[in-house]
Amino acid sequence: MVIGGAATLPCSVSRPRLRREGRGRMAGLVALFIVTALIGLGIGNRKGRAVQGFLLGLVLSVIGILIIAFLPPTEEVKIRRAQEKARIQQRRRDVPLIRFRRNRGKGTDLTPQ
16 A cells, blocks of 8 residues: 555554564463473483583583483482492381280280390
């Protein structure tokens, strides 16, 4: 349409609506990238690769999470897990086994055998 020598677009009224929708989509994408970055940080932290997990989650989103999930843990984390496992097994060995028998004269009281 031409009015007064200037062309006007018939959809000029809907431009603000498109801008609002575009902002909503952009906010959704930003939220998605932040969430995937935090998930990548959590997975990477358990594997000794917190920064790598955060960056992969932020930059590559879901694909980055998959990548960090399949990366092996660092040697430091493997050693720490082995030490913790040995500590737990040692505690189990140190706990004395006490056998209890039911004291028939007192009902349900338990006394060491």
